Amino acid sequence: MITLTYRIETSSSIEALAAKIASDQSTGTFVALAGETEELKARVAARVLAIRHLPDADRPSLPEAGDGPFKRADVNIAFPIDAIGTDLSALMTIAIGGAFSIKGLSGIRVVDMKLPEEYRGAHPGPQFGVAGSRRLTGVEGRPIIGTIVKPALGLRPHETAEMVGELIDAGVDFIKDDEKLMSPAYSPLSERVKAIMPLVLDHEQKTGKKVMYAFGISHADPDEMMRNHDMVAKAGGNCAVVNINSVGFGGMAFLRKRSSLVLHAHRNGWDILTRHPGLGMDFKVWQQFWRLLGVDQFQINGIASKYWEPDWSFISSFEAVTTPIFSPDDCALPVAGSGQWGGQAPETYRRTGRTVDLL
Incomplete structure (x- = not known):
């Protein structure tokens, strides 16, 4: 039942x-x-x-x-x-x-x-999850430290690459495109990949550390989304931002079956379904669909977020994505974001049960 x-x-x-x-x-x-x-x-x-x-x-x-x-x-x-x-x-x-x-x-x-x-077993679930994200970033025993390229929109590929170079030199583990950045005329995905991946690979060759860069590959056409995926993978990338609400169940299922990348789920649009307390659904329900479909990392806002969501809701979301549906392997890596900085780390650590399985 x-x-x-x-x-x-x-x-x-x-x-x-x-x-x-x-x-x-x-x-x-x-x-x-x-x-x-x-x-x-x-x-x-x-x-x-x-x-x-x-x-x-x-x-x-x-x-x-x-x-x-x-x-x-x-x-x-x-x-x-x-x-x-x-x-x-x-x-x-x-x-x-x-x-x-x-x-x-x-x-x-x-x-x-x-x-x-x-x-159980009817859907693929995460391909990488927590363990795979740690293996690919080389980070153990502490949270994975990540950041987002800002401004979210407007930077040309060479400008994005300049910022990425600074972030790589600063020692971050993970960098991502903002969810709003996919492949606009001023910054096509193909040009961003060409500008950014040489920096990632050069740093890996020199230091042995490969910074995980998540490129925005979302597209309403699943075939186009797969072409975006393949472009990133061919260039040596290992992660992609997926706007799960925008691509839908079908798009996510299509992508996961063919993917070799870590799939970083952004939940923009989720608020439509949950912001009224008497309507919609709780995140603990909704996130099960996407974990079964195969997301590896799940953005869930954070402590003292810049958005409307109160801290207790972030904690509930954290507990949801880290609670097995059937086994620990189906858990996604929780990603704390939205206006986060080092000052929130102690409270985040305390409120999440002193875990370091966070990005």
Whole structure:
């Protein structure tokens, strides 16, 4: 069984809405059908497992909800594996997608997801993960120290290369393109690769240390994204920034099956799905999809981030990506970013359980 936990909010009956989610997202429709037999329901109907009532909400999460009071509860609903299988697009569609359109809900958020053993091995998972990132950077016993080329946009390839040279000489382990930089006319990816990789390889030859540079290869066309990947790999690169929301499940699956690079996941656009506390989904749910698909490193903001996300949310994201779905090998390397500097390191170290498995 695949078990989802929905945090639902309604001015009507919690129990009735929970039953409706289970029905509408599996065998039911808006009228009774002769074909919805007991045998059919026994095979593929979703079932409400548990309801845990929460304090009422002061106001509805959705403005058109009408008059309160607005009751809330966490509801566990189990979907038979026969109803969904192991395809992640089916999982997103059946267990998550349609639930948000159900009438009568003033709020709904997916807060947990537990996958059965059938998903173990059904997807490739990380190719490099924590251990591979350490091996390729040559960093053991401490966090991997990384930085981003700024300004994010506007630098020409030779200007980017000048900055990269300074950063390499300063001793960083990891450098990346900003997620917004892919292949604009003023800085085509091909020209950046030509300008940057000789610096990386020259430094490796002189010192034995190969700085990991993550080039932005994202593209809506999977074939073009693979051409970008191959360009980086052929030049001796070993990492790529992937804007996972922009390329989607299909693009990520296509890339991972063919990739020889460390895949550094940037979650831009994620905030659309999570910023309202009564709507969307928790990161602990969403990140499972991308880890199964094969991201190796996962950006999760940081302590005292420049963005809206509070520190507790960063810690929750850290715990999510470092908690095995099935085994430690499916964990991604957590990447603390967004306005980070050395002054945040002690608090980050303390709040993440004194780990050094961080970038």
